[in-house]
Amino acid sequence: MTVNRFLIPAFAAALLGAFGLIAAAQAQTGPLRIEITEGVIEPLPFAVPDFVDEGGAGEYARNVARVIASDLSGTGLFREIPREAHISRVTSFDSSIAFEDWKAINAQAVITGAVTVSGDRIVVKFRLFDVFSGQQLGEGLQFAGTTQSWRRMAHKVADAAYSRITGEGGYFDTRVVFVSESGPKNNRLKRLAVMDYDGANVQYLTDSSSIVLAPRFSPTGDRILYTSYESGFPRITLMDVGSLRTQALAEQPGTMTFAPRFSPDGSRVVFSLERGGNSDLYMLDIGSGGLQQLTNAPSIETAPSFSPDGSQIVFESDRSGTQQLYIMPAGGGEGRRISGGQGRYGTPVWSPRGDMIAFTKQHQGRFHIGVMRTDGSEERLLTASFLDEGPTWAPNGRVIMFTRETSGAGGQAALYSVDISGRNLRQIPTEGAASDPAWSPLLP
Amino acid sequence: MSLLPKALLLVAAFGLAACNNPDRFGAGAGGAGGAGGAGGINGGFVDTTGLGDPNDPRSIAHFNQRIGDRVLFPVDQHTLTDEGRQILTGQAQWLNTNPSYAVIIEGHADEQGTREYNLSLGARRAASVQNYLISQGVAPGRMRTVSYGKERPIEVCSSEACYAKNRRAVTVLSIGAGS
DSSP states (O other): OOOOTTOOHHHHHHHHHOSOOEEEEOOTTSOSOEEEESSOOBOEEEEOOOOEEOSSOTHHHHHHHHHHHHHHHHTTSEEEOOGGGOOOOOOOTTSOOOHHHHHHTTOSEEEEEEEEEETTEEEEEEEEEETTTTEEOSOOEEEEEEGGGHHHHHHHHHHHHHHHHHSSOOOSSOEEEEEEEESOGGGOEEEEEEEETTSOSOEEOSOSSSOEEEEEEOTTSSEEEEEEOTTSSOEEEEEETTTOOEEEOSOOTTOEEEEEEEOTTSSEEEEEEEETTEEEEEEEETTTOOEEEOOOOSSOEEEEEEOTTSSEEEEEEOTTSSOEEEEEETTOOOOEEOOOSSSEEEEEEEOTTSSEEEEEEEETTEEEEEEEETTSOSOEEOOOBSOEEEEEEOTTSSEEEEEEEOOSTTOOEEEEEEETTSOOOEEOOOSSEEEEEEEOOOOO | OTTSOHHHHHHHHHHHHTTTSSSBOOOOOTTSOOSSOTTOSOOOOOOOOOOOOTTSTTSHHIIIIIIISEEEOOTTOOSOOHHHHHHHHHHHHHHHHOTTEEEEEEEEOOSSSOHHHHHHHHHHHHHHHHHHHHHTTOOGGGEEEEEEETSOOSOOOSSHHHHHHHSEEEEEEEESOOO
């Protein structure tokens, strides 16, 4: 999107400090921005009046504005000024902004927009304004698509606004593939499903006739890897999202394959293969079917995840006696242990920015989602519960989604998100129980 | 689904599991949870086999109930206990005198652990059982293993009383694949 001239070097410097990812709204003297500091959270107040109906928009004009507001508020970095408090009405997309009216209600950012619908086509345009400097922030943009995808148009507006104000990439126009669960704990039915990042637009990809586990999106979001018991035995399986055609991969008689993930270029799969009770890591070239063994140890090696540049793999192993995290070259070889704290570490996932590893930690009977740097330093636990596991990164590397399961006979799994400062823990609304989320890249 | 007789349900479940497998699964271990997802919608293959009278030493019921179809494991362990070895010795004797049966050994874990690790742990447990049965003369070709990790608990509470029963390896008999 547009380069933001308001993003000052201090912001980048604060990024280098990285872990104290706490957003604080600037005092009203400076330009509009959310700065990452160690300070106290003060969400930035913003307003999104209903978009202007420029023809046939009907309910869409209001609904698009509501989704934008919900996206931004949901980050915990922004606070919406309710429409009832608005003084100005925006009746024309091109009319000038009454900055004094917005200043009076302390809105620091205002998003205005317009919607046109004709047939099944929808066009959404917007502008973002910095109230206290009295200027537009970045250029106006227009998005067009089918009315069916109207929420995506709203997400794209919110992504642009988020990006211009924080200097980070957005993550609203994304999908999440997950496992939808039903039935009692001793006879769970599981099926693959995909939804918008906020829980809307759920579509089911499989029936519940066989167990499915831990789906992963390809780097372009058009394919999904998962583990299926369709054959009666766990097998890594590739699904084409468009056609829902599936293909069992790396079929080796008498083995079990699981925990697959794509390489960053989407051409290879790293996964666990179990033979004779021992799990090791393997790499499969999807095109040629070529198989390469990456580890060869009597210990459990599983949950591999590529670095974004494809050169390294982080994984978990109990070679030291307990589950710990290791990094090795993508071609295999000796692993370097990175986890050093007390407890057990599993399910490492490399951040899309390359700077951090998210993981599941078990310690003293509790489960945590945490992050650490790739050298194991600066470990930070973000959550704690009876059972949290399986982190997945938002494409901007700022938010993590994971599974939280409650205890006992009625225990159920649900999806939660948390930002990497440990703030803004939220449950993602799903129809029923849900587990094993995996975030897509930003949609094109 | 709870209205279905349990035996029928299990038989249906194992029938489903057999779809892509040369083995045929006639009957299952009681409460083992079943392979492939009991109650699926494409229930095309249903093999029905009588479990027999537990007093008949050649019956599946005898194997499951009198000898014992499962062994339990301590937390995060896959080495067999003395009691486990005793049960497996009985299983091996039964299998050696009933050569027409093949087995699937299912390894399971309790819910304290991540999904992937528990799959690996369940596989280790199933392999421990398989290796012991091989050491007792059961032909390797009659056995296959599968891990369910923490996906198929039989007890649902979140305390050690339940966990102890869920950390198990279950020997599931199947008919006619003794090759």
